[in-house]
Amino acid sequence: MAKLQDAQVDMYEQLPVPYGLVRFGVAPDHPEVKNCQEKFEEVAESPRFTYIGNVKIGADVHLADLKPHYDAILFSYGASEDRRLGIPGEDLKGVYSAREFVGWYNGLPEFQHLAPNLEAGEQAVVIGQGNVALDVARILLTPPDKLRHTDITEQALETLSRSRIRSVNIVGRRGPLQASFTVKELRELMKIDDVAFAPIDRAFYPSELRKLPRVQKRIGEVLLRGTPISDEAQKRQWALDFLMAPVSIESSNDSDHLRSITFKKQAFTPDADPLSPSASVIQTEDKTILPAALAFRSIGYKASDIPGLADLGVPFDHKRGILPNDPSGRLMIPHKGPGTLTAGYVPGLYCAGWVKRGPTGVIASTMEDAFTSADVIVKDWQSGMPFLNTEQGESASTGKGWDGVKDIVTSKGVRPVSWKDWQRIDTAERERGKRIGKEREKFGTIGEMLKVLDA
Ligand SMILES: Cc1cc2nc3c(=O)[nH]c(=O)nc-3n(C[C@H](O)[C@H](O)[C@H](O)COP(=O)(O)OP(=O)(O)OC[C@H]3O[C@@H](n4cnc5c(N)ncnc54)[C@H](O)[C@@H]3O)c2cc1C
The missing domain is CATH 3.50.50.60 (FAD/NAD(P)-binding domain)
Structure with a gap:
């Protein structure tokens, strides 16, 4: 977002709460490691960023339904x-x-x-x-x-x-x-x-x-x-x-x-x-x-396929447990065309994190890697490479992003969680923790997390 001043970024997360393995993997006695959440909070403050929690891609919304509304999709769904x-x-x-x-x-x-x-x-x-x-x-x-x-x-x-x-x-x-x-x-x-x-x-x-x-x-x-x-x-x-x-x-x-x-x-x-x-x-x-x-x-750990990926032209690499990519994070169709890598690109699709490099590396290396993927999106955009819905050199995406997807999700009875919603869950967890002398007491079920939002 810093390098493309008009870019809008929507982030989908299957759980109501953000942070992935930083919240659910990093050991509780390593609180200093979790400081990287501050960086995340900084990004979330931007009016050009939308957090959409409690929406599982491939289940609550299909990739085919996302595609018309975006120019690019970056997969960073980890290894679960x-x-x-x-x-x-x-x-x-x-x-x-x-x-x-x-x-x-x-x-x-x-x-x-x-x-x-x-x-x-x-x-x-x-x-x-x-x-x-x-x-x-x-x-x-x-x-x-x-x-x-x-x-x-x-x-x-x-x-x-x-x-x-x-x-x-x-x-x-x-x-x-x-x-x-x-x-x-x-x-x-x-x-x-x-x-x-x-x-x-x-x-x-x-x-x-x-x-x-x-x-x-x-x-x-x-x-x-x-x-x-x-x-x-x-x-x-x-x-x-x-x-x-x-x-x-x-x-x-x-x-x-x-x-x-x-x-x-x-x-x-x-x-x-x-x-x-x-x-x-x-x-x-x-x-x-x-x-x-x-x-x-x-x-x-091992990453897995998301339903609908193959329809976008991405063959998940089950053997290595990653999305096939060139080292800069562009998704590739492996072995397509001898020699040139460009022959195998899937336009507008990128990846980062453990689903890109395999389940190794600490947060610092994962971040470095994510910066590389973001840089290549900017570079491709600025150099006029084709993106997800490019037709005759022009973007034919609706540009609606989440606004084009919301109704599909809610019609399935799914309750999307916004960044403000997450902040309410966060506050409730901290209050629960405070009562027993801890930094936070996490909610153990999705139902409990969502109940906070009904209050
Ligand atoms: C047990 C453990 C301890 C660790 N300890 C440290 C440590 O002390 N220090 C350190 O630097 N690093 C540590 N790491 C490594 C660090 O956690 C990872 O480098 C980093 O979290 C990987 O980031 P990621 O975004 O690729 O994946 P993740 O952090 O797993 O994030 C992926 C996110 O995608 C979401 N998701 C998955 N599928 C879908 C879907 N279909 N739709 C929507 N959302 C989806 C997941 O819910 C998750 O929130 C540890 C890792 C583990 C496993």
Whole structure:
């Protein structure tokens, strides 16, 4: 909007509330990360911006109904599915995806009925070694009193305060130099009171750590130091287990609740450099069994198709779980026409965020990426590239935007939520929080959110 002075932007969001994973993914004890919401608020103040919450594209309104009213559509609907392990026992009771557990403690309506059983035993296993896995472990091991003033839901706090979990193993297929967690998240886990971490095997690292790249060196120093604790009686612990791939999840004979996870040891391939971040591994026949009362698979999020995309000429890339795009964010028809990229553009369609680059990257990198996509829209517009409804070089869009779509949505009984509406929900959540000494207490259902607007 800053670069095209006449541009109007409508933003559709399936939930009444904005912010996506910043609200429902980022851990409650990372409030500073959520400051990026201020940037969002700044944009929302513009009279040329319209927020349309509680409207799901592809369900409440079809893309074909949007198309006539816009010159361009940018998809940034994130990655709202999770990858599965594809092993026997994955659906046993007590096995959760990190996505549903994170959504549950952060108040995502979809998962408020999860009711994770944290009293089933003392040992939890997290499969996957990214920052989300570390978030899950940290929430399980942090004394609930330390989370009490964050925006974690009261329901989650209450369940966590009854948790019997004392030990969390975070397991990965490769070694520490290939793991994707970052040093900040690692240090946070190391600092939780009365939670021990045994130093990892020295053999993973070269004799001189200083020869490693800076980031790897810092991670190595933390992992090799470990965290002893003073009070053994209070002891809870966590561990990182490397070179292990899960092959099955087992239950006890008389129950459908998990009891253990069987892993096969992995080994670096003979030609791999174990110090390289891209070192590959092969499976051996050696087995390890970890007892587990709870398991979380944390092997990544995945974007999915939106109904109607194909009709706009966009083939969703199911294999990579992204919308096919050139690196600047223009949607592409892959492999169409040899050589020139322009042959494969879908005019007026763009993407940004995790649906563009895949489910990796922090908010800063996602923002950078979004700026690139916005810049290319401006560039295409200024250079006269064809857009969604271009006919004979002129825009034939109605230019109505949301005004052209509103009746279709409301005729289905859907109640759209404006930015002012969201501000009322926000105020109500903050008031609920204030009464119990928290920054906010989120509403856990869409019904509760909308009820605020009826008052
Ligand atoms: C558990 C977790 C913790 C994280 N912690 C951090 C952290 O501490 N620091 C950090 O920098 N980054 C963190 N990240 C990464 C950060 O959250 C992402 O980089 C960023 O949120 C991705 O933005 P996005 O817009 O692509 O997707 P999202 O944030 O997921 O936004 C997509 C939005 O699209 C909406 N939507 C989906 N489908 C439709 C539809 N059909 N119609 C209308 N709306 C739709 C969704 O409801 C959602 O609001 C974390 C991620 C996760 C998963």
